[in-house]
Amino acid sequence: MTVTRRLLGQGAAAGFVALAAAPGLARAAGNLAGGDPIRVELRLGTPEGRHVFAPDRLRFETGRLYRLVLINDSRDPHYFTSDEFAARIFTRKVQVMQRGADGREAPLAEFKGTIREIEVYPGHAAEWWFVPVQTGRITDLRCGIVAPDGRTHAAHGMRGEIVIE
Numbered sequence: 461m462t463v464t465r466r467l468l469g470q471g472a473a474a475g476f477v478a479l480a481a482a483p484g485l486a487r488a489a490g491n492l493a494g495g496d497p498i499r500v501e502l503r504l505g506t507p508e509g510r511h512v513f514a515p516d517r518l519r520f521e522t523g524r525l526y527r528l529v530l531i532n533d534s535r536d537p538h539y540f541t542s543d544e545f546a547a548r549i550f551t552r553k554v555q556v557m558q559r560g561a562d563g564r565e566a567p568l569a570e571f572k573g574t575i576r577e578i579e580v581y582p583g584h585a586a587e588w589w590f591v592p593v594q595t596g597r598i599t600d601l602r603c604g605i606v607a608p609d610g611r612t613h614a615a616h617g618m619r620g621e622i623v624i625e
């Protein structure tokens with residue numbers, strides 16, 4: 461992964477270009493355009509009202525397309541915020557999902573471009589489709605919402621670690 465890191469410039473867009481041009485990483489470049497994503501579920505908060513990410517450790521590999529499903533089954537809004545993570549990925553899109561009367565989820569809207577943080581409201585979900593382009597151990601995943609006691613959800617334990625290999 462040192463090769464990938466050396467090739468990268470500032471920001472995910474530069475990383476995308478470097479990956480696409482790097483010999484031996486052709487498959488990674490192909491995934492940026494299409495292919496089946498690897499689905500990963502992350503729950504923001506719990507129905508019982510605990511402010512946590514579940515799981516609170518995530519692991520991704522560079523060059524693969526991921527579909528990170530952020531599910532909020534709690535009664536509070538929650539943020540997925542990580543500047544370090546945002547700087548190490550290429551975002552393909554973020555989808556807002558809506559559950560229909562038949563119980564099936566369908567996309568309601570798509571957002572493209574650089575995304576830095578996502579807030580998911582109670583009872584809803586959002587999907588972040590991305591390709592990691594730079595390795596690293598990321599420790600700034602947090603939810604900055606302030607609870608009624610004046611402390612942030614992060615201070616209540618809503619923090620997480622992401623490793624990109």
Ligand SMILES: [Cu+2]
Nearest residue numbers: 538539603613
């Ligand atoms: Cu929160």
